[in-house]
Amino acid sequence: MKKILTLVLVSALGGVFTLGAYKLFLEKEQSVVVTTADTKPAFLPASNVSNAFINSNETPDFTLAAENTVNAVVHVKNVTLSSGQMTLEDLFSGRRSQRAQVGTGSGVIINADGYIITNNHVINNAQELSVTLNNNKTYNAELVGTDPKTDIALLKIDADEDLPFVTFADSDSAKIGEWVLAVGNPFNLTSTVTAGIISAKARDLSGTSAQSFIQTDAAVNPGNSGGALVNTNGELVGINTAISSQTGSYIGYSFAVPSNIARKVIEDLMEYGNVQNGILGIQGGGLNSEFAKHKGIDDTEGVYVDSVVEDSGADKAGIQKGDIIKEIDNIKISKFSDLTGHLSAKRPDDIVNLKLSRDGSIKMVSVTLARNETFRLPLVGRIKNTTPKDLKKYKANHGVKIIELSPQYADYWKNNGIDKGNIITSINDIKVNSVDDVQNILKNKSNTESLRIELINSNGEKERYYFR
Incomplete structure (x- = not known):
């Protein structure tokens, strides 16, 4: 029995020594990889710029802009009188009945003294005007002046305290793709805030190049007219004025009068009682492929000067028929509304600097704007x-x-x-x-x-x- 146990023990020890020798001298070394459940996959950026990763948790913060704006945006009520349907009594008495109609819109307080900017179409033909603040206080409003051309109007209320107001931003510096907020009173709701981006600048809806709107995709509905378009600092970039819609409701396109134009208009109304327009003194049109081919030129961007008004600033500065305006005050001119938009913020006797293309060479010209004659x-x-x-x-x-x-x-x-x-x-x-x-x-x-x-x-x- 002892011999059998000794034989088993010797066999076991031999196996252990054999296996140990194999592991130690013959088997190749292998590394062990440990994975964890929270390992994140690697994502490659769409940009070819290194480290151009975007943290999806970072989004624009609109709270400061909203706080700086909502109390300065007001509700404007306009009461007009219109002729109602003729009755037999009216027919026999030789008179026509009048009935009151109420229109509403928005407005923006621009200083602590109670001056309010809104749209001309909001207060047009008003018999009575009233303004309701965000704190639900209502005041009678006085019409200071209007400019139908830019659709801007200026109101004044007498409050018993300094009012919150919005400061102006430089709308020329606003960039396409920049975040903006539209603040107004659509559907008689106080201080409604919507967000979007600037979709385009110098938009003309008239087809005459007389307008130069900022286009945005921030939701704007009836009642938003006259409200504020502000940047993320809560500064006024524009006055919401129009929407592009086949139904009368918002479908993704809204338009605002740039703050530089609105500011100039209300300053003129306050100082002169009317708008002081400075004109360049040219007639022409924006270039495109078809127009350039017709004129026999290669340029497709800029404003082509077709004629120069006699004795105008352009005439005195030596601008000629056939010149192409490429820039004004270092602002690129791609279409006619780019030019008219910048000039709308200028007055007579202001000086603008133009970059012209003439017969293939570039010229810099300073023009003193004249009064519209x-x-x-x-x-x-x-x-x-x-x-x-x-x-x-x-x-x-x-x-x-x-x-x-x-x-x-x-x-x-x-x-x-x-x-x-x-x-x-x-x-x-x-x-x-x-x-x-x-x-x-x-x-x-x-x-x-x-x-x-x-x-x-x-x-x-x-x-x-x-x-x-």
């Missing part, structure tokens, strides 16, 4: 203020000069001996000395009143024309 008179064409030389030629002591006939009626005028350079001396039996006189006469003219024009033709003869 041209106007498009319906049925006739473009007119401008006269010079002593113009009046002497026709032996006149007052009048305005025709500088371009309306294309639609040019043949009619020429067949009657009327052409460019002739002098209009009166409209509706009122003597005219300037373009401002003409504008005031037309502004005060009723829709049913005929248009009566007295002018001196190319032969120096006075003629009168009646239009109904």
